[in-house]
Amino acid sequence: xxxxxxxxxxxxxxxxxxFNELTGDNxxxxxxxxxxxxxxxxxxxxxxxxxDIVDLPGIYSLLTHSPEQITACEYLVNYHPDVLINIVDxxxxxxxxxxxxxxxxxxxxxxVALNMEDELRKEGLSLDAKALSDRLGVPCVKISATKxxxxxxxxxxxxxxxxxxxxxxxxxxxxxxxxxIKQQIDETMSHIDHKDVPEHLNLRWVALQxxxxxxxxxxxxxxxxMGDDWELRIGEERYARIREIxxxxxxxxxxxxxxxxxxxxxxxxxxxxxxxxxxxMIMLLIFYISFGPFGSMINEWFGxxxxxxxxxxTHSLLSVLxxxxxxESLLIDGIIAGVGGVLVFLPQLMLLFFFxxxxxxxxYMARAAFITDKLLARFGLSGMSFIPMVLGFGCSVPAVMxxxxxxxxxxxxxxxxxxxxxxxxxxxxxxxxxxxxxxxSRKWLVIGSLYLIGILAALLTxxxxxxVLMKGDRPLFLMEMPPYRKPVWHCIWRTLWxxxxxxxxxxxxxxxxASVVVWFLNNFNxxxxxxxxSSQSILSRLGMLLAPIFQPLGYGYWQIAVALLxxxxxxxxxxxxxxxxxxxxxxxxxxxxxxxxxPAAYALLVFVLLYTPCVATLAALRRESGKWGFVARSFVYxxxxxxxxxWIIYRIGLLFFS
Amino acid sequence: xxDTQTENQNRLSLDNLQNGECARIVSMDGLDTRTANRxxxxxxxxxEIVTFIQRAPLxxxxxxxxxxxxxAFRREMARKIYVERIPSxxxxxxxxxx
Numbered sequence: 132x133x134x135x136x137x138x139x140x141x142x143x144x145x146x147x148x149x150f151n152e153l154t155g156d157n158x159x160x161x162x163x164x165x166x167x168x169x170x171x172x173x174x175x176x177x178x179x180x181x182x183d184i185v186d187l188p189g190i191y192s193l194l195t196h197s198p199e200q201i202t203a204c205e206y207l208v209n210y211h212p213d214v215l216i217n218i219v220d221x222x223x224x225x226x227x228x229x230x231x232x233x234x235x236x237x238x239x240x241x242x243v244a245l246n247m248e249d250e251l252r253k254e255g256l257s258l259d260a261k262a263l264s265d266r267l268g269v270p271c272v273k274i275s276a277t278k279x280x281x282x283x284x285x286x287x288x289x290x291x292x293x294x295x296x297x298x299x300x301x302x303x304x305x306x307x308x309x310x311x312i313k314q315q316i317d318e319t320m321s322h323i324d325h326k327d328v329p330e331h332l333n334l335r336w337v338a339l340q341x342x343x344x345x346x347x348x349x350x351x352x353x354x355x356x357m358g359d360d361w362e363l364r365i366g367e368e369r370y371a372r373i374r375e376i377x378x379x380x381x382x383x384x385x386x387x388x389x390x391x392x393x394x395x396x397x398x399x400x401x402x403x404x405x406x407x408x409x410x411x412m413i414m415l416l417i418f419y420i421s422f423g424p425f426g427s428m429i430n431e432w433f434g435x436x437x438x439x440x441x442x443x444x445t446h447s448l449l450s451v452l453x454x455x456x457x458x459e460s461l462l463i464d465g466i467i468a469g470v471g472g473v474l475v476f477l478p479q480l481m482l483l484f485f486f487x488x489x490x491x492x493x494x495y496m497a498r499a500a501f502i503t504d505k506l507l508a509r510f511g512l513s514g515m516s517f518i519p520m521v522l523g524f525g526c527s528v529p530a531v532m533x534x535x536x537x538x539x540x541x542x543x544x545x546x547x548x549x550x551x552x553x554x555x556x557x558x559x560x561x562x563x564x565x566x567x568x569x570x571x572s573r574k575w576l577v578i579g580s581l582y583l584i585g586i587l588a589a590l591l592t593x594x595x596x597x598x599v600l601m602k603g604d605r606p607l608f609l610m611e612m613p614p615y616r617k618p619v620w621h622c623i624w625r626t627l628w629x630x631x632x633x634x635x636x637x638x639x640x641x642x643x644x645a646s647v648v649v650w651f652l653n654n655f656n657x658x659x660x661x662x663x664x665s666s667q668s669i670l671s672r673l674g675m676l677l678a679p680i681f682q683p684l685g686y687g688y689w690q691i692a693v694a695l696l697x698x699x700x701x702x703x704x705x706x707x708x709x710x711x712x713x714x715x716x717x718x719x720x721x722x723x724x725x726x727x728x729x730p731a732a733y734a735l736l737v738f739v740l741l742y743t744p745c746v747a748t749l750a751a752l753r754r755e756s757g758k759w760g761f762v763a764r765s766f767v768y769x770x771x772x773x774x775x776x777x778w779i780i781y782r783i784g785l786l787f788f789s
Numbered sequence: 790x791x792d793t794q795t796e797n798q799n800r801l802s803l804d805n806l807q808n809g810e811c812a813r814i815v816s817m818d819g820l821d822t823r824t825a826n827r828x829x830x831x832x833x834x835x836x837e838i839v840t841f842i843q844r845a846p847l848x849x850x851x852x853x854x855x856x857x858x859x860x861a862f863r864r865e866m867a868r869k870i871y872v873e874r875i876p877s878x879x880x881x882x883x884x885x886x887x
Binding site: 191192194196197222223224225226229362363366367370397401402403404406407497501502504505506508514538607608609610611612613614 | 823824825826827828829830831832834835836842843845846847848849850852856857858859860861862863866
């Protein structure tokens with residue numbers, strides 16, 4: 132029989148690292164009835180035993196103060212994992228144990244994994260796992276998830292508990308509380324109908340949660356009118372007990388001071404005057420390395436491969452095989468032009484992804500949120516929104532997912548509504564193509580201005596939507612500032628690889644299909660006969676239907692209408708579609724420069740910037756918001772805004788150019 | 790609750806501390822329940838000793854050390870948390886019994 136294990140711990144405790152260590156890449160996303168969000172499940176074998184491991188969100192307590200905490204609670208109440216692994220950041224023991232003291236009361240077998248114990252030792256401290264285990268009544272194992280130490284020992288302990296669940300439960304209910312609270316627990320228990328409580332849960336814990344008013348939103352009748360500070364009093368007693376335990380298990384001071392290195396770095400990067408110049412420098416440097424001379428150089432090598440070497444090699448090969456012009460056209464004008472046109476940008480995107488994950492892992496992202504909070508507060512956002520917004524420069528999908536760091540549902544919706552306007556890296560190929568064709572000398576001015584328009588659109592949208600979405604609520608900026616950590620290369624490499632692979636697999640699936648479909652529609656007419664005249668093709672008919680929409684914006688060509696349509700699958704597809712459609716002997720950029728005026732080209736880029744990034748983003752919005760209505764409204768708003776702003780810019784541009 | 794009566798108007802709120810100063814939290818009654826409960830989860834409660842690290846470059850939010858880790862939040866909340874300065878920052882963790 133499969134064993135089910137759940138991972139639970141504070142945010143930043145190393146939970147995801149351990150999850151990845153245990154499961155490798157073998158994971159799926161699962162829906163759990165009774166649990167509001169999807170959870171990741173990893174599958175692996177340990178000593179012949181098949182194990183499913185559920186990655187619960189990072190939480191601070193089992194009380195339902197945040198969407199994550201509600202999710203974790205729902206899971207524990209409705210499901211029955213064989214073992215709960217509670218990951219504890221040893222360098223932050225006091226606060227992490229608060230959640231642990233709640234978990235050991237639930238009745239679900241617990242194994243505590245004391246992570247980052249090696250870092251503690253660097254500070255000259257040592258943690259007594261045996262002593263902690265005696266005090267909590269559950270097994271405790273020291274591990275280092277990033278250095279892959281102690282994971283086997285942890286799994287052995289977990290397997291013991293799978294076979295003998297009582298090992299993972301304290302032999303009696305933990306004695307954290309004063310006589311008064313205990314009496315209240317007894318009193319509350321007598322009011323609970325046993326049939327309402329799942330068997331695997333400890334009735335005393337259910338009573339405690341009720342006292343704290345968090346048992347599925349009901350308040351027991353006998354507590355009505357007794358004041359609502361039970362939660363605070365119970366919390367204070369838990370912390371008091373933890374304060375007694377910590378000095379008994381930690382040799383030497385439990386106060387881990389911010390280490391000297393972290394202090395010195397923060398004195399500079401959070402400095403009253405230098406903070407913003409440094410912040411801007413870092414951002415500019417990242418974009419300069421990724422898209423400046425260095426990135427462009429690599430990009431050109433790749434371009435040579437896809438534009439010249441590969442087509443001519445394919446051409447020679449096919450002439451030898453004598454396969455005929457149709458297959459050759461499909462391969463060269465369809466697949467290589469389409470997929471290649473997108474893959475060309477891979478090295479530059481990898482550089483961008485690399486720097487963004489470096490910012491995330493090192494701890495600088497939290498500082499950036501800290502220094503920008505006040506600016507974002509003016510728009511009804513908080514510094515926490517800054518992280519999804521910056522990730523939006525990479526890709527809108529992880530950016531939408533990163534909205535989970537935000538405190539409340541309303542804040543999440545507000546930030547989700549604006550991150551699609553942050554110019555994602557898939558839009559860059561389109562900018563680069565048009566910049567080369569129209570604005571060669573002012574390439575960086577044009578691209579920079581597009582990024583700015585994107586940020587502006589995001590902020591103004593936030594300002595406009597705030598009254599609707601926040602309903603008077605003000606965002607609660609509560610942020611843990613982690614110590615700077617040296618980058619753990621295999622973790623960064625894994626993130627980089629996952630994002631790169633996502634891009635490649637999209638090129639190999641969505642973009643490949645789009646390229647073939649576009650090629651087919653472009654080379655066949657309505658009678659499904661091969662036609663050399665692309666103005667007779669099915670695609671041109673479709674494009675002609677849509678083109679009038681773009682007439683007022685200066686780019687009412689059917690080829691462009693079709694490119695924008697395929698761009699909904701992925702923004703890079705705008706480039707691949709134009710490559711296929713305009714690949715009639717001349718280079719795409721030259722073909723474009725004969726079609727459009729510079730104001731129209733710029734207006735088109737603004738449209739590309741602002742309209743819906745891609746179907747994957749819409750899917751992410753659906754998943755994270757849980758509502759189709761939100762997705763539909765976002766889509767309509769993005770389309771309308773893109774058209775309107777593009778129109779204004781085209782009109783203004785005409786004043787200067789005519 | 791009992792703190793509210795004994796304290797007078799002369800109270801010092803958390804956002805008035807200087808960089809590097811340590812203080813004990815004496816009252817968090819001014820906060821709404823939702824915020825107070827979030828702080829409880831994060832280990833910021835009555836009797837706790839905090840070290841003020843710094844303000845953000847624009848003056849808001851503020852950054853503290855509590856329970857040996859670092860936490861940042863906005864001044865509007867810090868204004869509702871009252872503290873008393875303690876002369877020297879603690880080296881041991883046993884002092885915070887209130």
